[in-house]
Amino acid sequence: MARNLSMKDAINEALDQEMARDPTVIVMGEDIVGGSGSPGEDDAWGGVLGVTKGLYAKHGDRLIDTPLSESAYIGAAIGASTCGLRPVAELMFLDFMGVCFDQIFNQAAKFRYMFGGKAETPVTIRAMVGAGFRAAAQHSQMLTPIVTHIPGLKVVCPSNAYDAKGLLIQSIRDNDPVIFCEHKNLYAHESDVPEESYTVPFGEANIVREGADATIVAYGLMVHRASEAAEALAKEGIQCEIVDLRTLSPIDIDSVVESVENTGRLICVDEANPRCSIAADVTATLSQEAFGSLKAAPQLVTAPHTPVPFSPALEDLYIPSAEHIVDAVRKTMAP
Amino acid sequence: MSEDSITAVLMPKWGLSMREGVLVDWLVDEGAEIGVGDEIMEVETDKIASAVEAADAGILRRRVAAAGETYPVRALLGVLAPEAVSDDEIDAYIAAYELPADAGDDEDAASQYEFVDTAAGRLRYARRGDDGPALVLVHGFGGDLDNWLFNIDVLAQQARVFALDLPGHGQSSKQLGDPSLAGLAGELQAFLDALEIDRAHLVGHSMGAAVAARLACDAPGRVQSLALISAAGLGPEINADYIDGFVDAESRRELKPVLLNLFADSELVSRGMVDDLLKYKRIDGVHEALQQLAASLFADGRQQNLLAAQIAELSIPTLVIWGTEDRVIPPAHAQNAAVARIEQIDGAGHMVQMEQASRVNALILEHVLG
Structure with a gap:
């Protein structure tokens, strides 16, 4: 039965159900138990924002609080995955990947390729992404383009609780390394989520809203900003179609092409910095694949090419807003 | 005035x-x-x-x-x-004019789905209407109780209506005890037992019609009348591409063309309908359940359970309703139901109870209430 669940609870439920289903699933990371050694739930915070709360009581030592050393435990998770376990490692903030990036991009991402398809690396690395949490420059970045750039990694960034549960279950069951990006400002966002286990496949975008005038491509929190923009534009008679990419690698370019063939206008929204962003990538691909359908120059709506500001006023300006998206759509509509 | x-x-x-x-x-x-x-x-x-x-x-x-x-x-x-x-x-x-305070209320909606534990597992159902004869609505292959969304409230004005999700479907448990037609009929009987419904008018659509007819053959004392809509079980032919396509489709792009077979008016297949069915198909156990049912009921692209002769021997009033543009099961099968009253509805497809709801509702009520 479906109930209204927050994205945080949906992620927790996915981990719980997969741990119950498959004894090879383990969860590790900094403070994911948060009070290891204490049997009760009182001390077990379940991660900095409580996403893994309650799992220790149910699954015990299959949740491992690790030392504060990303290179050690991300490496351990990747190694364990090549030896028969399905670890889910929490990298807390994706911003911390620098210290363990060799393990991710030069080891995990390469095993299947370098061992002639004989090695599998079924590891999932969960990490928080995104700005708007007043967490300053080192805990607020949208680094999805960096991991998307690496062949051999799969990259997921859900926009809602339903997708988060199904995509996380798919990530855990997948035999390749998956970077699972959780926007911290979406943890409280609620949607209908079935109680049962289910999967959402990789490489299938979700058409959040249909419209004939312009295609807005987004992922993560930006899907909601795009929806606000589309709502405002609908009042003026401009109907936007919103494509939620859901997974950045593999990416469902076909759905974007199909949509742009109908609308003739493309607006790519990305919370990442603009250079080499997902928005830039999608725009470039569409310019090649659907050039003949375009009625106007594609528009990119991204964060500026600066670190994320700590000043709340500046941080709010930094993140692409519904107004920015409305302006970009209007540019494509101008005669 | x-x-x-x-x-x-x-x-x-x-x-x-x-x-x-x-x-x-x-x-x-x-x-x-x-x-x-x-x-x-x-x-x-x-x-x-x-x-x-x-x-x-x-x-x-x-x-x-x-x-x-x-x-x-x-x-x-x-x-x-x-x-x-x-x-x-x-x-x-x-x-x-004031909008009723409870219109479309969330709590209201949740409380109107109920669950019952039977030998066949946990089954979801909706119960509407307080008076009149018991009427049980049985959906088809891959469907759920919402297939009756244009019917249940109208029928409930004159009957106690129950619509269930069969095992493997909707929000009922996804494990099938026995994927044969007799197995499904037994599960329908377990549902009637659990809700203490001694005798009921059964209204079945497609595979659900075959399930209802099978129960009428196995336990005629439980069935007051049969209304068989776009029914399976009356002839060997079935659109195998539809069955296989529905079972195998993994994406919106694959599923939508399959669903177009269900309606005479293709405009009825909305994005929401496709998305809802994909969400159902992606639940653990559903793919296996559908595969088992298809292999049991529609092996080699033919219907494996032919009940027309048995139905004719029952002294149970039977109504057969078919859309003339059904692309899943041939409307000509209606003629095989020898003793039944047969109603063909022009311009409607397989989901005739949705496409021509008021006509179908009127026929069912007339049939049930005599």
């Missing part, structure tokens, strides 16, 4: 989860004389789009709602009244 002669045209409530709908367009002009059953407007929800038929007769004096706008369930969309009613009276009626 009093306000009594004024009738409201309201946003309908289709299915238990519907909270609002878009008035896509009016199909009649102000001043038009409307008869019961006339299509008066197009409404679209996140699940389905359909024409709305007038529940009352009268002159459409006012279109209150604008095309393209979204309105909550039971919002006032238009006003019917005789010519003798003045414009002032209509203005006053519109000004005084």
Whole structure:
């Protein structure tokens, strides 16, 4: 039965159900138990924002609080995955990947390729992404383009609780390394989520809203900003179609092409910095694949090419807003 | 003239989860004389789009709602009244209209789905109506109780209506004990037992019609009458591409063309309908359940259970309803049901109970109430 669940609870439920289903699933990371050694739930915070709360009581030592050393435990998770376990490692903030990036991009991402398809690396690395949490420059970045750039990694960034549960279950069951990006400002966002286990496949975008005038491509929190923009534009008679990419690698370019063939206008929204962003990538691909359908120059709506500001006023300006998206759509509509 | 002669045209409530709908367009002009059953407007929800038929007769004096706008369930969309009613009276009626407080309420919706534990596992069902004979609605292959969303409330005005999700379907448990037709019929009987329904009028659609007919053959004492809609079990042919396509489709792109087979009017297959079915198909256990059912009931692209002769031997009143444009099971199979009353409905496809809801509702009520 479906109930209204927050994205945080949906992620927790996915981990719980997969741990119950498959004894090879383990969860590790900094403070994911948060009070290891204490049997009760009182001390077990379940991660900095409580996403893994309650799992220790149910699954015990299959949740491992690790030392504060990303290179050690991300490496351990990747190694364990090549030896028969399905670890889910929490990298807390994706911003911390620098210290363990060799393990991710030069080891995990390469095993299947370098061992002639004989090695599998079924590891999932969960990490928080995104700005708007007043967490300053080192805990607020949208680094999805960096991991998307690496062949051999799969990259997921859900926009809602339903997708988060199904995509996380798919990530855990997948035999390749998956970077699972959780926007911290979406943890409280609620949607209908079935109680049962289910999967959402990789490489299938979700058409959040249909419209004939312009295609807005987004992922993560930006899907909601795009929806606000589309709502405002609908009042003026401009109907936007919103494509939620859901997974950045593999990416469902076909759905974007199909949509742009109908609308003739493309607006790519990305919370990442603009250079080499997902928005830039999608725009470039569409310019090649659907050039003949375009009625106007594609528009990119991204964060500026600066670190994320700590000043709340500046941080709010930094993140692409519904107004920015409305302006970009209007540019494509101008005669 | 009093306000009594004024009738409201309201946003309908289709299915238990519907909270609002878009008035896509009016199909009649102000001043038009409307008869019961006339299509008066197009409404679209996140699940389905359909024409709305007038529940009352009268002159459409006012279109209150604008095309393209979204309105909550039971919002006032238009006003019917005789010519003798003045414009002032209509203005006053519109000004005084208040949206019912519980319209489309979430809690309300949740509480109207119930679950019952049977030998066949946990089954979800909806129960509507307090009086009259017991009427049980059984959906088809890959369907669920929402396939009856245009029927259940109308039928419930004159009957106690139960609509269930068969095992492997909707929100019932996904494990199939026995994927044979007799197994499904046994599970339907377990449902009747659990709800203490001694005898019921069974209304089945497609595979659900075969399940209902099988139960009538196995336990005739439990079945007061049969209404078989676009029925499986009456002939060997079935659209194997539809069955295989439905079982195997993994994406929106693959599923949508398959679903077009279900309706005469392809516009009815909305994005919401495709997305909802994909969400169902992606639940653990569903793919296996559908595969098992298809292998058992429709092996080699042929129907494996032919019940026409057995039904003819039962002394149970039987009604057969078929859309003439059914592309899943041939409408000609209706002729195999020898002793039944047969009703063909022009211009409707396999989901005739959705496409021609008021006609089907009237036929069922006439059949059940005699």
